[in-house]
Amino acid sequence: MAIAQLVFVRPMVATVASIILFLVLSLAPIYCPAQSLTETVNPRQTATKATYLVVYRPGPAWLTGKSVMEQPLKEHGKYMLSLYIKGSMKLAGPLTDNAGGAVLLEVSDEAEAKAIVANDPAVKSGIFVYEMHPWKLQPWEEFAKKAKGATQ
Numbered sequence: 001m002a003i004a005q006l007v008f009v010r011p012m013v014a015t016v017a018s019i020i021l022f023l024v025l026s027l028a029p030i031y032c033p034a035q036s037l038t039e040t041v042n043p044r045q046t047a048t049k050a051t052y053l054v055v056y057r058p059g060p061a062w063l064t065g066k067s068v069m070e071q072p073l074k075e076h077g078k079y080m081l082s083l084y085i086k087g088s089m090k091l092a093g094p095l096t097d098n099a100g101g102a103v104l105l106e107v108s109d110e111a112e113a114k115a116i117v118a119n120d121p122a123v124k125s126g127i128f129v130y131e132m133h134p135w136k137l138q139p140w141e142e143f144a145k146k147a148k149g150a151t152q
Contacts, residue, residue: 049106052113053135056100061126068094068101076122088116100128110134 063071080103083089091104107113113132122128 050109050113051135051137052105052107052110053133054103054105054113054117054130055133056102056122056128056130058100059123059126059129062128067098071122071127072125073122073127075125076120076127079119079121083116088112104135 080089080092083105084092088105088107089103090106092101094101105113105116107116117123117130117132120128120130123130
């Protein structure tokens with residue numbers, strides 16, 4: 001093979017190899033189930049979590065005649081943000097009828113959920129009382145895909 005041909009072939013091989021590597025890395029998430037990818041990366045993160053719905057209601061320290069937005073809940077808000085950052089709280093917010101608020105917790109067990117709520121500054125101060133329920137979220141997206149597939 002002539003030197004001119006080698007100079008042309010080597011860069012072409014490197015380019016083809018780069019394209020193949022790019023395609024493999026780009027398409028891997030599509031062809032590999034997400035759960036097995038996360039188990040490979042961090043098996044602890046895929047541990048079974050329990051979901052709890054917490055409903056906060058006005059407690060004895062609730063300021064009568066004031067909306068939920070007018071209650072002294074600054075420390076409660078900071079606490080909720082810390083739980084979100086930690087990954088324990090998934091959703092939260094005030095009820096728009098001023099009846100309190102609701103929180104969705106995803107934790108290891110009931111004891112952890114109870115400890116989280118018991119340490120909430122708004123519960124400690126009596127602004128809120130609460131009820132907590134274990135909650136099984138249904139995979140509605142999967143159900144919808146199956147139903148759609150069954151009708152086609």
